[in-house]
Amino acid sequence: MQAFESSVSGILPCQSIETLIATGAIASDTPFDTDQVQPASLDLRLSDRAWRVRASFLPGQRKVEDRIADVSMHPIDLSGGYVLEKGCVYIARLQERLSLPPGLIARANPKSSTGRVDVFVRLLTDRGAAFDDVDAGYEGPLYLEIAPQTFSILVRPGTRLNQLRLKAGEPPRLETRSVGVDLDSGEGGIVGFRGRRHAGVVDLDRIDGHDPRDFWEPLSAPKGELLLDPGEFYILASREAVEIPVMQAAEMTPIDPSVGEFRVHYAGFFDPGFGTDEAHGAGSKGVLEVRTHDTPFLLEHGQIVARLVYEPLTMRPDRLYGEGGSHYQRQGLKLSKHFRAWR
Structure with a gap:
């Protein structure tokens, strides 16, 4: 696998993420959505495969699906839409998968709209030692632990709950x-x-x-x-x-x-x-x-x-947050985009 080359350390902007998609370092089971790449991150999407599990876990030296076999209560097909109940823990396979080159790491985080409805999510990778962090050179599928806390939620394939940020080298804290x-x-x-x-x-x-x-x-x-x-x-x-x-x-x-x-x-x-x-x-x-x-x-x-x-960032992004409209640009106190304005 060819190493990722960058003259500076930093977070990758949208055009670099699109290059990784074009070269197959980031792949998907289905075509990517036109608005999936953000100025400095990539939205990740649920597939149709999920499991209700009795406990959270880290895979350690094993693959995620091998570990799921130990804690799964039952498999779930999300294709027709499915309600994930509050107080329960689920694992879902994501549509995206990675073949990261050496020199490039990734970190995941919930999307704003996910956090604002109190849904706790964490990324899992095969043989991963930590939630949300993806090591350089990782090649394999991505999974998401989902734990609704306050509200039960309806999801389906393509629902976006978290996002991935990619980094070259070790960016300094400015x-x-x-x-x-x-x-x-x-x-x-x-x-x-x-x-x-x-x-x-x-x-x-x-x-x-x-x-x-x-x-x-x-x-x-x-x-x-x-x-x-x-x-x-x-x-x-x-x-x-x-x-x-x-x-x-x-x-x-x-x-x-x-x-x-x-x-x-x-x-x-x-x-x-x-x-x-x-x-x-x-x-x-x-x-x-x-x-x-x-x-x-x-x-x-x-x-x-x-x-x-x-x-x-490693370079100026081709587009900025809020260009073309955003639910959260120029926000004050604001609920998630799922709710109408408070009156």
């Missing part, structure tokens, strides 16, 4: 910025949303097709404080506007757990052009997916809850 939470009620009085425990099914391919009031409870914080209850799921917004320069990409990472008993962020990739003037934005809020642990926690306005880590 900058790390702290992210605080916005609990200033402002004019509308709403600072966030809490998921309703006994809501219906979210169809993940139905855009603007759900009444948000059936799934979410609006929250206010008149004193600039919000009490997080254990086991509940919250959608909040960052205090700061986020802008990603055109020659960089970013990932939102959790802070040290010693400063708060809660988890922030399921979906952490920010593509180049997010919130920038060149992409016709003026800064966009980062949406925070928050889940508490075992104890109630009082969150204050401006409290640091996450960090943005910026890394360089």
Whole structure:
């Protein structure tokens, strides 16, 4: 296998991803969708094969499907659409597969819309030692662990739950910025949303097709404080506007757990052009997916809850985030694209 050659270390932009597709380093069971390649990432799609499993796992020195045989409760055919129930764990094979050249690694992350409906997903590879990370030279299929937490979800072949970012070499961290939470009620009085425990099914391919009031409870914080209850799921917004320069990409990472008993962020990739003037934005809020642990926690306005880590691209991308329209460009506090605007 020929090594991937790049004069600089960094995250691959869209045109480099398209070259990998053209050369077969990234392949698929079906033709790629025209909008599947993002400015600095690739959306991955479910196939028709899945399994209900009794436990999460890492394959270790084995293939994923060999390990599934030990924990599978039953196979699932997704071809006609299938409801994945909250509180259960599933493994699905993805349509894409990789033949990565030496010198190129990959990392996966949930898509924004996946994190905002509290669906926990992690990428698996044959003989993989860690979730979401793909070693240089990996050749084989890709699988996704799916664990809906608050809502049951309807999926089908082609549903996109996660995305892949490819890196050449070891990109330096250009900058790390702290992210605080916005609990200033402002004019509308709403600072966030809490998921309703006994809501219906979210169809993940139905855009603007759900009444948000059936799934979410609006929250206010008149004193600039919000009490997080254990086991509940919250959608909040960052205090700061986020802008990603055109020659960089970013990932939102959790802070040290010693400063708060809660988890922030399921979906952490920010593509180049997010919130920038060149992409016709003026800064966009980062949406925070928050889940508490075992104890109630009082969150204050401006409290640091996450960090943005910026890394360089190997070259300028041919297109930027938000060009041609995006549900999340110039966003404030916003639910996922599956829900109609809150009124």
